[in-house]
Amino acid sequence: MLTNYVYKLRPNVSQFKKMDNWLDMLRSSYNWSLADRIAQYNQQFIQGDYCDLRTKAEACPITCFVSKNGATGEPWKNSKFDKDGKLKNPRRSAGDIQITALPELKKARPWFGEIDSTVMQQNVKRLDVAYKNFFEGRGFPTFKNRSNFTSFTFAVGMKIQGNKIYLPKLGWMRFHNSRQIPHGFTIKTATVRKRQNGWYVSVRIEDKSVPDYIPKSLNEVQSVIGCDLGLTKLIHLSDxxxxxxxxxATNKKTRCALKIRQRCVNRKKKGSKNRKKAAIRIGKLYNKITNKRQAYLWNAANKIVSRQVDAIGLENLNVAGMLKRCRVKVDEKTGRFLKNGQSRKKALNRSISDASWTELTSKIEYLAAKQGKVVIKVNPRNSSCECRNCGHIDKLNRDRERFICTQCGHIEHSDIGAAKTIRDRALSMVHGDSVKPEPRGSKRLKNCKEISARSLSKRVEPGNLSNQDIKAAMS
Ligand SMILES: [Zn+2]
Known part of the structure; x- marks a missing residue:
């Protein structure tokens, strides 16, 4: 099993300075590597794999400067021959090449020698991860500045004794040993991170003999609880x-405090010490808000997961999509921008990100896995405007918290109704069509996107479940 433990570090003055220094150097190394890869790509894009377009001589480290640091690399090194005598890895990845170039960097800039070599290597690998994310469709890697480059990672040589941790080239450093590392676990990596209120270390530990948490399979699930996430109340449960x-972050008091402190920063002279102090003050307030929220979300997630159920039904929300800005409206005649409702949506967006549904969902998933329970994500479409009595779907059904069906007059609390609908959808995914409480099940299943989960589970015949079980699950 692989987990992370986070501790607060207590560096002494020289260690403090050293780590600050390291961050600056590592950032410049990261940015240089990124610039190198971009330049390399541009060169290759124009010249192809050739060193010289006229003779079509292929790029190689002896003849061509292109391959010196970039992705073409040294074709002979680190390559193995397979059975047919062909080169297995004729090329090394850009990351490998940049890692092998690190000793040269140290020769040219001796002050990089004071950084541990595994930290430098992990720094390059970080760029590899950024590129991997990019190829999977998540934004191109960006150049880092002081505010978004705050950590570095050790890969070997860390030791822990009592309340001291040994980090190579930094030496023994004290830390707040808030929880013991369980017996048998070995340290894999240690990431040191700078936060507003000090330095933290996140230790990745592993014990292969301890099995991972195994959640129940879908066909063992008997009872489900549905959760409807909202803003007026964070969660409505189906019970x-x-x-x-x-x-x-968005209540009146905090909003006011944030505004005042931000104004404090803006009024100070740029580059002055007082401005820095004011910035630290606002950072501490943000930190406090985050800590409070985290604690509350853990608590809420625990409340849900600790109920006597086998599975938890959640909405499959696209929060990032909800937070998108409104489309720009332009007047065709004059070319001027028209009102598009963004200023009105801004407050809503803030509330949504303050509620941090994604964070809550991931916490529920983690705790559920720990207790062997299953999280079932269902399509939340129309869950709050569908009548639970007759199935009539209409936005007019809902008037804030009250739900009155325009067709049959069914009255209910709208969010609790939605939670029940989510529970039913999750149940229908578990049991398939057979144990549907209402005949309009097929219509609902169309709404469920993840029918694949249904096919995984065995089809449960109505006879296998006693009526009491079904009733218990329904109520
Ligand atoms: Zn109705």
């Missing part, structure tokens, strides 16, 4: 319980 939304 009629509600969990408040404290709005840690």
């Amino acid at each position: 009629r319980h509600q969990i408040d939304n404290p709005r840690f």
Whole structure:
């Protein structure tokens, strides 16, 4: 099993300075490597694999400067021959080449020698990860500045004794040993991170003899609880319980405090010490908000997961999509921008990101896995405007918290109704069509995107489940 433990570090003055220094150097190395890869790509894009377009001589380290640092690399090194006598890895990846170039960097700039070599290597690998993300469709890697480059990773040589941790080239450093590393676990990596209120270390530990948490399979699931995520109340459960939304960052008091402190920063002279101090003050406030929210979300997630159920039904929300800005409207005649409702949406966006549904969902998933429970994500489409009595779908059904069906007059609390609908959808995914409470099941299943999960589970015949079980699950 692989987990992370986070501790707060207590560096002494010289270690403090050293780590700050390291961050600056590593950042410049990262940015240089990124610039190198971009330049390399541009060169290759124009010249292809050739060193010289006229003679079509292929790029090689002896003849061509292109391959010196970039992705073409030294074709002979590190390559193995397979059975047919062909080169297995005729090319090394850009990351490998940049790692082998690190000793040269140290020769040219001796002050890089004070950084541990595995930290430098991990720094390059970080860029590999950024590129991998890019190829999977998530934005191109960006150049880093002081505010978004705050960590470095050790790969070997860390030791822990009591309340001291040994980090290569930094030496023994004290830390707050807030929880013991369980017996048998070995340290894989250690990531040191700078936060507003000090330095932290995240230790990755592994014990192969401890098995991972195994969740129940879908066909063992008997009872499900449905959760409807919202803003007025954070969570509505299908058993009629509600969990408040404290709005840690968007309540009136905090909003006011943030505004005042931000104004404090803006009024100070740029580059002055007082401005820095004010910036630290606002950073601490943000930190406090985050800590409060984290604690509350853990608590809420625990409340849900600790219920006597086998599975938890959640909405499959696209939060990033909800946070998108409104499309720009332009007047065709004059070319001027028209109102597009963004200013009105801004407050809503803030509330949504303050509620951090994604964070809550991941916490629920983690805790559920720990207790062997399953999380079933269902399509939330129309869950709050579908009548639970007759199935009529209409936006007019809902008037804020009240739900009155325009067709049959069914009255219910709208969010609790939605939670129940989510529970039913999750149940229908578990059991297939056979144990549907209502005949309009097929229509609902169309709404469920993830029918694949249904095919995984065995089809449960109505006879296998006693009526009491079904009733218990329904109520
Ligand atoms: Zn109705």
